[in-house]
Amino acid sequence: MVKRKSTKIIKRTSLIPGPDEYIEPSDKFLDYWTLIHGTTGIGKTSFLASAPGFVIAQFEPRRRNIRARQVEFRPVTPMQLDSGMEDPYDKFVTFMEEAEADESVEGIGIDNIVECYKIFEAHHLKEEGLEEVPKKDFGFVRGQINRLFENFFNNLKYESRLKFMFTCHTAEKEGDFNTGTTESVYSPAVPKAVMDYIKKAMDFVLYFGYNDNNRAIHCRWDSIMTKCGNKDHFLSIKGKPLNAFKIPEDPSKWYPRLEEAWANKIKVGIYQEAESGS
Numbered sequence: 001m002v003k004r005k006s007t008k009i010i011k012r013t014s015l016i017p018g019p020d021e022y023i024e025p026s027d028k029f030l031d032y033w034t035l036i037h038g039t040t041g042i043g044k045t046s047f048l049a050s051a052p053g054f055v056i057a058q059f060e061p062r063r064r065n066i067r068a069r070q071v072e073f074r075p076v077t078p079m080q081l082d083s084g085m086e087d088p089y090d091k092f093v094t095f096m097e098e099a100e101a102d103e104s105v106e107g108i109g110i111d112n113i114v115e116c117y118k119i120f121e122a123h124h125l126k127e128e129g130l131e132e133v134p135k136k137d138f139g140f141v142r143g144q145i146n147r148l149f150e151n152f153f154n155n156l157k158y159e160s161r162l163k164f165m166f167t168c169h170t171a172e173k174e175g176d177f178n179t180g181t182t183e184s185v186y187s188p189a190v191p192k193a194v195m196d197y198i199k200k201a202m203d204f205v206l207y208f209g210y211n212d213n214n215r216a217i218h219c220r221w222d223s224i225m226t227k228c229g230n231k232d233h234f235l236s237i238k239g240k241p242l243n244a245f246k247i248p249e250d251p252s253k254w255y256p257r258l259e260e261a262w263a264n265k266i267k268v269g270i271y272q273e274a275e276s277g278s
Contacts, residue, residue, distance in 0.1 A: 025230070029262040030107060030163040035198055036217075037170045037188040037225075038208035043215065043251060044167040045070075045111050047208060050255040051165065053106025055099060057092065059115030070111075071095055075118045078125040078132075089123035092116075100160060107163030113198070114168055114190050120149040146193045150201075157201065168194075170207065187225035204228055211244055211270055217258060218244040221272060235264040244270035 026032070030051070038044050048056050049068035056070035073088040073095075081087055099105045110116050124145045125131065133141050156164070171189035174182055186207060188198060198205065205227035207218040219228040220243045228234055234242045245266050247257045260266055 025232075029233075029259060030165075032203035033157065033164050033166070033201060034204040034206060035113065035166045035168065035188065035202045035227075036206050036208050037168045037186075039170050042208050042210075043254070044208055045109075046251040047254045048109030048111060048165055048167065050252050051107060051109065051163075052255070053104065054109050054163075054165070055105050055107075056109040056111050057095065057116070058111050059088075059119065060112060073116075073119060075115050076122055078122050078130065081122060081126040087123055087126070088119040092119060096156070096160075099162060105162065107165065110164065110166040112167045112169065114194055117149055117191075117194050120152070121145050124148055142193065146196075149193070150197055153197070153201065166202070170209070183223050185223050185225075202227060204230075211246070214246045216244045216246050216270055217261065219261070220244075233262050233264065236266055236269045237264060239264070240269070240271075242266060242269040243272040246270065 036044055036047060045056065045058075045068070046066055048054055049066055049070075054069070056068055058070045058072045059075060061072075073092055076085050076088060096108070099108060121133070124141075125133065128141070128144075130141065133145070156162070169189040170186050172184050172186055174184060186209070188195065188205070190198065204219075205225060207221065207224045207226055209216065209218065209224075211218070218224050219226055219234045220241060231241075236242060242261060245257070245261045246268075247254050
């Protein structure tokens with residue numbers, strides 16, 4: 001008698017979440033990706049340095065007057081790479097691998113995202129034997145560079161345990177409003193490729209600038225590009241949405257102040273209608 005081999009029936013479960021299966025947003029600010037834009041000298045690097053456990057990946061000239069854990073990545077041209085200079089892209093890849101394994105590192109500050117993008121551009125051009133991005137290839141090479149940049153950071157967003165904050169400079173231009181008035185509009189000073197990624201990947205975009213001669217973080221402001229759609233955070237203690245909030249003189253207290261605002265513990269906020277309140 002031939003013994004028949006039994007077959008195991010595997011019941012496939014649905015990929016659709018059940019009616020009570022929700023992904024709840026995190027209450028921790030650093031679980032989100034944030035871009036901070038501001039004018040030169042306002043203190044963006046110092047702000048990154050005030051975040052707990054952060055190491056700054058510095059793509060601008062290294063700030064020697066700031067007490068911070070930072071590593072310099074100097075942007076170069078494809079021709080300089082051909083001449084034998086160290087490829088900052090390769091150095092950055094190694095840096096991220098080491099940061100992932102180092103338990104003393106809690107987060108990475110990218111200072112700034114535009115200069116970071118440039119090392120991906122130079123690396124790809126060098127690999128392709130090009131000195132610059134062709135102007136008549138219908139965007140083919142630019143698209144390859146964008147994918148290299150986006151895939152690298154998307155993998156970090158999906159897989160890395162590390163927290164991330166990014167910086168860039170601010171551009172000012174005149175803008176027309178529905179009221180018929182013309183005002184200065186402030187937005188990140190970035191090329192289109194980087195702006196496209198900011199819109200897709202950043203959970204928050206904050207502006208670090210002056211308000212009545214005081215440094216302030218702007219989280220909701222009509223004439224400034226910000227991204228702060230969360231209705232449960234950045235509120236006054238009475239529950240009113242903050243437009244901006246002042247930060248202390250001491251740079252070491254800048255990120256902790258942001259945490260206070262995130263936790264709705266700001267007593268006196270800044271409101272665009274020029275009223276102060278709590």
